Amino acid sequence: xxxxxxxxxxxxxxxxxxxxxxxxxxxxxxxxxxxxxxxxxxxxxxxxxxxxxxxxxxxxxxxxxxxxxxxxxxxxxxxxxx
Numbered sequence: 268x269x270x271x272x273x274x275x276x277x278x279x280x281x282x283x284x285x286x287x288x289x290x291x292x293x294x295x296x297x298x299x300x301x302x303x304x305x306x307x308x309x310x311x312x313x314x315x316x317x318x319x320x321x322x323x324x325x326x327x328x329x330x331x332x333x334x335x336x337x338x339x340x341x342x343x344x345x346x347x348x349x
Contacts, residue, residue, distance in 0.1 A: 268274060268290060268291050268292075269286065269290070269292045269293070270290075270292075270293045270294075270295060271292060271293070271294055271295070272294070272295055272300075272340060273278045273295070273301065274293055276294050279342065283304060287304040287305060287306055288306050289306070290306065291303055291304065291305050291306075292304040335343060
C-alpha cells in the first residue's frame, strides 16, 4: 500500500495508475484520505444476470404472468394527452 498526496497524483497520474497494478494506492488531501486507486480485476466470464437464481415463489407465479403494455405506447399516449 502506497500513500500519496493529490498533488503527487496530478503531477504523475500515469505513473501512479501503473503502480496501482501492483497494489492499492491511497490519495490524501490535507492528511485526509480522499481516494483509493485499486488494481482492475477482469470482468466475470458470465454477467451476473445471465443465469438468475429464480425463487420458488417466482417459479410458482410464472405461469400466470402475461406480457404487459409496451413502454413506448404508454409514453406516446402520455405525449398525446399533453
